[in-house]
Amino acid sequence: xxxxxxxxxxxxxxAAGIAFWRRRRRPAEHVDVYASDGSMVSxxxxxxxxxxxxxxxxxxxxxxxx
Amino acid sequence: xxxxxxxxxLTEISSQIESAVIATRKGAVLASTFGDDxxxxxxxxxxxxxxxxAEEARGEVEPLVQLEAATGQGSVFVVRDKRNVAAAVTTPKxxxxxxxxxxxxxxxxxxxxxxxxKPARRPRKKKEEKSGS
Numbered sequence: 001x002x003x004x005x006x007x008x009x010x011x012x013x014x015a016a017g018i019a020f021w022r023r024r025r026r027p028a029e030h031v032d033v034y035a036s037d038g039s040m041v042s043x044x045x046x047x048x049x050x051x052x053x054x055x056x057x058x059x060x061x062x063x064x065x066x
Numbered sequence: 067x068x069x070x071x072x073x074x075x076l077t078e079i080s081s082q083i084e085s086a087v088i089a090t091r092k093g094a095v096l097a098s099t100f101g102d103d104x105x106x107x108x109x110x111x112x113x114x115x116x117x118x119x120a121e122e123a124r125g126e127v128e129p130l131v132q133l134e135a136a137t138g139q140g141s142v143f144v145v146r147d148k149r150n151v152a153a154a155v156t157t158p159k160x161x162x163x164x165x166x167x168x169x170x171x172x173x174x175x176x177x178x179x180x181x182x183x184k185p186a187r188r189p190r191k192k193k194e195e196k197s198g199s
Contacts, residue, residue, distance in 0.1 A: 031135040032162075033120045035128040049123035056116045057135030057142045063108045064085045064100075064155040065140075 029054055069097035069150075069176055076154075076172045082165060084140070086154040087113070088176065091146060096176075113144045113153035132170075134162055145169040147177060 031043045031053040043050035069088045077083055077099055087098035089110035098106030121130045132145040136158075143154045143165050152169045 029137050031120065031133060033124055033130055034132045035124070035126065036131045037128050039128065041124055043123060049120075053116065053119055053123060053135060054137060056112065056119055057137055058139070060109060060112045060116060060135075060142045060153070061137065061140050061155055063105065063112055 031057065068179060072172045072176045072179075073097045073099055075175075076152075076168055080165065080168045082156045082160040083154045083168070084156060085109075086152060086169075086172075088150055088152050088172070089114070090149060091151055096150065109153060109155075110151070113142070114151060116142065117144050117146065117151065132166055134166070141165075143169055145173060147173045149180065150176060 029045050029050075031050060032040055033043070034040045043053055045051065045054055073086055073088055076086055085099045087100070087106050087110045088096045089106075090096065091114075093107075093111055093114055095103065095106045095110050098109070100106045100109070116135065117130065117133065120133050124130060130146075132143070135142045138158060140158050141156045141160050141162075143156065145152050145166060147170075150173055152173050154165065154169055156165055
Protein backbone atom coordinates (compact mmCIF):
# COMPACT_ATOMS: atom_id res chain seq x y z
CA UNK A 1 0.00 0.00 0.00
CA UNK A 2 2.79 2.40 0.99
CA UNK A 3 4.71 1.47 -2.14
CA UNK A 4 1.70 2.28 -4.27
CA UNK A 5 1.33 5.66 -2.58
CA UNK A 6 5.02 6.46 -3.12
CA UNK A 7 4.73 5.41 -6.77
CA UNK A 8 1.67 7.61 -7.23
CA UNK A 9 3.41 10.60 -5.65
CA UNK A 10 6.51 10.07 -7.83
CA UNK A 11 4.39 9.75 -10.99
CA UNK A 12 2.44 12.91 -10.17
CA UNK A 13 5.66 14.76 -9.41
CA UNK A 14 7.23 13.65 -12.67
CA ALA A 15 4.14 14.74 -14.61
CA ALA A 16 4.14 18.14 -12.92
CA GLY A 17 7.86 18.52 -13.61
CA ILE A 18 7.45 17.69 -17.30
CA ALA A 19 4.54 20.14 -17.58
CA PHE A 20 6.58 22.86 -15.88
CA TRP A 21 9.60 22.17 -18.08
CA ARG A 22 7.49 22.25 -21.25
CA ARG A 23 5.88 25.49 -20.15
CA ARG A 24 9.28 27.10 -19.52
CA ARG A 25 10.56 25.94 -22.89
CA ARG A 26 7.68 27.61 -24.69
CA PRO A 27 8.71 30.77 -26.55
CA ALA A 28 7.52 33.93 -24.85
CA GLU A 29 6.14 35.14 -28.16
CA HIS A 30 3.69 32.94 -30.01
CA VAL A 31 0.32 32.90 -31.70
CA ASP A 32 -2.14 30.17 -30.66
CA VAL A 33 -4.99 29.63 -33.07
CA TYR A 34 -8.03 27.58 -32.04
CA ALA A 35 -10.57 25.99 -34.40
CA SER A 36 -14.21 25.16 -33.74
CA ASP A 37 -13.40 21.45 -33.35
CA GLY A 38 -11.18 22.25 -30.35
CA SER A 39 -7.87 21.81 -32.17
CA MET A 40 -5.08 24.33 -31.61
CA VAL A 41 -2.08 25.31 -33.71
CA SER A 42 0.75 27.36 -32.25
CA UNK A 43 2.97 29.55 -34.41
CA UNK A 44 6.35 30.60 -33.03
CA UNK A 45 8.58 33.45 -34.16
CA UNK A 46 10.83 32.30 -36.98
CA UNK A 47 8.07 30.34 -38.69
CA UNK A 48 6.48 31.95 -41.78
CA UNK A 49 3.08 32.24 -40.07
CA UNK A 50 4.56 33.47 -36.78
CA UNK A 51 6.58 36.13 -38.59
CA UNK A 52 3.45 37.30 -40.35
CA UNK A 53 1.06 37.21 -37.39
CA UNK A 54 3.23 38.64 -34.60
CA UNK A 55 3.84 42.01 -36.32
CA UNK A 56 0.07 42.24 -36.88
CA UNK A 57 -0.48 41.59 -33.17
CA UNK A 58 2.04 44.33 -32.34
CA UNK A 59 0.08 46.70 -34.56
CA UNK A 60 -3.10 45.87 -32.63
CA UNK A 61 -1.27 46.55 -29.34
CA UNK A 62 0.17 49.82 -30.64
CA UNK A 63 -3.21 50.97 -31.96
CA UNK A 64 -4.94 50.11 -28.68
CA UNK A 65 -2.33 51.81 -26.51
CA UNK A 66 -1.29 54.66 -28.79
CA UNK B 67 -27.59 43.59 -22.14
CA UNK B 68 -26.25 45.67 -25.01
CA UNK B 69 -22.69 45.59 -26.38
CA UNK B 70 -21.52 48.55 -24.29
CA UNK B 71 -22.83 46.99 -21.08
CA UNK B 72 -21.24 43.65 -21.98
CA UNK B 73 -17.89 45.38 -22.46
CA UNK B 74 -18.22 47.38 -19.25
CA UNK B 75 -18.86 44.14 -17.35
CA LEU B 76 -15.93 42.49 -19.09
CA THR B 77 -13.40 45.14 -18.14
CA GLU B 78 -14.79 45.27 -14.62
CA ILE B 79 -14.40 41.54 -13.96
CA SER B 80 -11.06 41.08 -15.71
CA SER B 81 -8.16 43.09 -14.33
CA GLN B 82 -5.87 41.76 -17.06
CA ILE B 83 -7.86 43.22 -19.94
CA GLU B 84 -6.62 46.74 -20.70
CA SER B 85 -9.00 47.54 -23.52
CA ALA B 86 -11.49 45.74 -25.72
CA VAL B 87 -13.73 46.21 -28.70
CA ILE B 88 -16.77 44.34 -30.00
CA ALA B 89 -17.58 44.52 -33.69
CA THR B 90 -19.62 42.67 -36.25
CA ARG B 91 -17.79 40.13 -38.38
CA LYS B 92 -17.74 42.76 -41.11
CA GLY B 93 -15.98 45.28 -38.88
CA ALA B 94 -18.77 47.61 -37.76
CA VAL B 95 -17.93 48.61 -34.18
CA LEU B 96 -20.73 47.84 -31.69
CA ALA B 97 -18.88 49.02 -28.59
CA SER B 98 -15.38 49.70 -27.35
CA THR B 99 -13.58 50.79 -24.23
CA PHE B 100 -11.86 53.54 -26.24
CA GLY B 101 -13.42 56.94 -25.95
CA ASP B 102 -12.44 57.57 -29.54
CA ASP B 103 -14.65 55.92 -32.20
CA UNK B 104 -11.81 56.02 -34.74
CA UNK B 105 -9.51 54.12 -32.42
CA UNK B 106 -12.14 51.45 -31.81
CA UNK B 107 -12.61 51.05 -35.55
CA UNK B 108 -8.85 50.84 -36.13
CA UNK B 109 -8.35 48.18 -33.44
CA UNK B 110 -11.36 46.18 -34.68
CA UNK B 111 -10.07 46.35 -38.26
CA UNK B 112 -6.59 45.19 -37.26
CA UNK B 113 -8.04 42.39 -35.10
CA UNK B 114 -10.09 41.17 -38.06
CA UNK B 115 -6.97 41.36 -40.22
CA UNK B 116 -5.11 39.26 -37.65
CA UNK B 117 -7.96 36.73 -37.60
CA UNK B 118 -8.02 36.49 -41.41
CA UNK B 119 -4.23 36.06 -41.56
CA ALA B 120 -4.37 33.35 -38.90
CA GLU B 121 -7.12 31.55 -40.79
CA GLU B 122 -5.03 31.68 -43.94
CA ALA B 123 -1.95 30.43 -42.04
CA ARG B 124 -3.86 27.46 -40.65
CA GLY B 125 -5.07 26.54 -44.12
CA GLU B 126 -7.64 24.06 -42.88
CA VAL B 127 -11.33 23.68 -43.48
CA GLU B 128 -12.40 23.87 -39.83
CA PRO B 129 -13.35 27.46 -39.00
CA LEU B 130 -11.22 29.42 -36.57
CA VAL B 131 -12.99 30.58 -33.40
CA GLN B 132 -10.34 32.26 -31.28
CA LEU B 133 -6.70 33.20 -31.09
CA GLU B 134 -4.15 34.52 -28.67
CA ALA B 135 -1.09 36.39 -29.90
CA ALA B 136 1.45 36.79 -27.11
CA THR B 137 4.24 39.34 -27.43
CA GLY B 138 6.68 40.75 -24.91
CA GLN B 139 4.60 43.91 -24.63
CA GLY B 140 1.27 42.19 -24.05
CA SER B 141 -1.23 39.83 -25.61
CA VAL B 142 -3.98 40.22 -28.15
CA PHE B 143 -7.06 38.01 -27.88
CA VAL B 144 -9.66 37.68 -30.61
CA VAL B 145 -12.81 35.57 -30.22
CA ARG B 146 -15.67 35.29 -32.67
CA ASP B 147 -19.09 33.74 -32.88
CA LYS B 148 -21.69 33.55 -35.64
CA ARG B 149 -22.28 37.31 -35.69
CA ASN B 150 -19.69 39.23 -33.73
CA VAL B 151 -16.02 39.48 -32.90
CA ALA B 152 -14.52 40.53 -29.57
CA ALA B 153 -10.90 41.66 -29.39
CA ALA B 154 -8.97 42.50 -26.24
CA VAL B 155 -5.50 43.70 -25.35
CA THR B 156 -3.99 42.47 -22.09
CA THR B 157 -0.90 42.85 -19.98
CA PRO B 158 1.99 40.41 -20.69
CA LYS B 159 1.51 36.79 -19.52
CA UNK B 160 -2.21 36.88 -18.83
CA UNK B 161 -4.28 33.95 -17.59
CA UNK B 162 -5.18 32.79 -21.07
CA UNK B 163 -8.12 30.52 -20.22
CA UNK B 164 -9.72 33.18 -18.07
CA UNK B 165 -9.48 35.89 -20.73
CA UNK B 166 -10.96 33.56 -23.38
CA UNK B 167 -13.76 32.62 -20.98
CA UNK B 168 -14.57 36.26 -20.24
CA UNK B 169 -14.57 37.23 -23.92
CA UNK B 170 -16.77 34.28 -24.91
CA UNK B 171 -19.18 35.06 -22.08
CA UNK B 172 -19.36 38.63 -23.32
CA UNK B 173 -20.19 37.50 -26.86
CA UNK B 174 -22.72 34.94 -25.62
CA UNK B 175 -24.59 37.54 -23.56
CA UNK B 176 -24.62 39.89 -26.53
CA UNK B 177 -25.93 37.15 -28.83
CA UNK B 178 -28.73 36.37 -26.38
CA UNK B 179 -29.65 40.03 -26.32
CA UNK B 180 -29.61 40.26 -30.10
CA UNK B 181 -31.77 37.14 -30.37
CA UNK B 182 -34.26 38.54 -27.86
CA UNK B 183 -34.39 41.86 -29.71
CA LYS B 184 -35.35 40.19 -32.97
CA PRO B 185 -38.97 40.94 -33.87
CA ALA B 186 -41.12 37.89 -33.41
CA ARG B 187 -42.30 36.40 -36.68
CA ARG B 188 -45.99 36.68 -37.31
CA PRO B 189 -47.59 33.37 -38.14
CA ARG B 190 -48.55 33.11 -41.77
CA LYS B 191 -52.20 33.03 -42.59
CA LYS B 192 -53.27 29.89 -44.26
CA LYS B 193 -54.47 30.41 -47.76
CA GLU B 194 -58.18 29.96 -47.89
CA GLU B 195 -59.14 27.18 -50.15
CA LYS B 196 -61.31 28.23 -52.96
CA SER B 197 -64.64 26.57 -52.72
CA GLY B 198 -67.07 25.90 -55.54
CA SER B 199 -64.62 26.01 -58.38
